[in-house]
Amino acid sequence: MNAVQTFKLTKEFDSLVAVNGIDLEINKGELFSLLGPNGAGKTTTIRMLCCLLKPTSGIASILGHDVIREPFAVKKLIGVSPQDTILSERLNCWENLALIGKIHGLSSDTVERRSKELLETMGLMERAKDQVRNFSGGMKRRLSIAMALISDPQVLFLDEPTLGLDPQARRTIWEYIAGLKGKKTILLTTHYMEEADFLSDRIGIIDEGRVVALGTSQELKTSIFEMRCMVVSTENITAEVMADLQSKYSRLEITKGRLKIYHKELDFKRIVDYLHSRGVTVYSAALEQPTLEDVFIQITGKKLRE
């Protein structure tokens, strides 16, 4: 049984189709990312899976429980950290955690023990008795994730967990999430490709309500890019050398001393040796890795942050 499963999951708002027939199968213990630009349908998908929105059509289930017919059973199994850091601002960390924990039916002792563990893990123990309205964005985000974890849920939904955070705070959150891998099934949404790349077991690229690509980060990159790219910083390259390379490789680009060679298979050493043999000065050479941004552009024809 999959931890999360959807079949043709669709949500329409009047004439807008926010989620358009999404099929997902997320395994137990897997960290799955939905990567896409703002408005792609990521949050709407999560809201349907958390029983906050009724799908217009299609099916969704969490550990075998249908989100429409068994919302109460689903809510017992999930933990949610929403996109906006939504906390009770005049409560302290202990009180925020106790609120969610006790609604999940945990005893006072369990709530206290788990709160202590989570506050220590999240580095919030020193400020645990302060009202959270005075916290920084990063601290609020960490508490929000702790609140999602207090009930020890089997499935964790993290909606844009590092949105608006500075790089250092983002890196800290990534480390916490990476520490949960394998222990929980996690569905994470993000529009940061580095985040999806760093954390995910598998990634679903979502655009205009559809999952347009699905696989591991490496699979996505290699499946999309049949050609590899080698970048060489050079000097005194001649037209004759260029013509020779042109005849051997699929595509060449040269701008400001940077030569880019595109071909299905590239032999790094052979190219460098050839350039040396023709008297071309080579300062550096590297095989360029495609990014998820490249994958997104290749599939949708637009940038991720557009």
Next chain:
Amino acid sequence: MKFWEIGKRNLKEIYRNPVLLGFLLGMPVAFMLVFCAAAGGGEASPIAMSIVDEDRSQNSSVFIQYIGSVDAIELNEPVYSQESQAQEDLDEGKISFYLLIPSGFQAAQQTQQTINLELVYKAADPMIGLQVKPIIEAVGSEFLGMAPPLNVELKGTESIIKNPAVNFYAPGIAVYGLMILISTAAGIIAGDREKGFLARMFTTPARPSDFILGYSLPFIPVLIVSTLIYLGVGMALGLTVVGNLGHAFLIFFLIGLCSIGIGMIVGSLVKSESQTGISWLFIVPMAMLSGAWFTVDRMPSVLKSVAGFLPFIHAIDASRAVINGSSFSAIVFDIYWLIGWAVALFAAGIMLFRRTMVS
């Protein structure tokens, strides 16, 4: 007891918010202090009156002396003999109003004809006329030996009620203070709805009934504490409770429930940024029509009907009545009216709040 956890959280959000508390408790208390002090919190100062005596007769002189003997009035000197002088002083702001005793006063009195006295004041200051007119009518009727047009019988309550102004204003302002619960309840619900806190809570395994109880019950202790504070301040200012305080408390409790119901309706329907404005759109006109500050008797009949339909005037009239000594049977209709409104408003509030849980 999941509702209890939600309720506890909401109660903490209220009592840890000094701005909200200050508004809820501070404003009515400040109003009470100002109104009760202004309307006779201590000994009321006599009203300074100028007189124009155009008759200059023996009877008019005696009448002037008679007016001067009334405690509530202090006569300005000298008595004008011509109205033009008094008018000039009125225009220059030296006097605030004058009473004109016309020529023919003595003759009219002797022949038992109608006597017309004129009370002249600046149109911009109509309260003077309203305050002084009944005094002159009463004094004039007594002096002239005519039966007064209205017999006001107080039945000795003056000896029990230390300060009638406080007994008038304090219950009204207490009800007004409880109207502020509309804004308090609407603010919490609309804020949590808009910021997504409610949505976050809806991902937890709490039932709709937990949310309904959790978002309505916390306002009840707030309502009780507010009422105790309003009554406490009123008593400190000289509120005399002649009747049954428990009955008064029941009235305040019911009108507080009405306010919470309206707050739930507003909070479920509007955005948090506009809830304050919309809440006050309810509070201010309803306060105006409640009789908290002034009587609605002189309002047009349409407004009087609207006021009578709403619950607030019933709460104020009934609470004033029981505080001043009326029995429970005298306010039974008001109590039923308030119960009806409280049930209807709470039902509507719950229905609309429940709707926010379903997308």
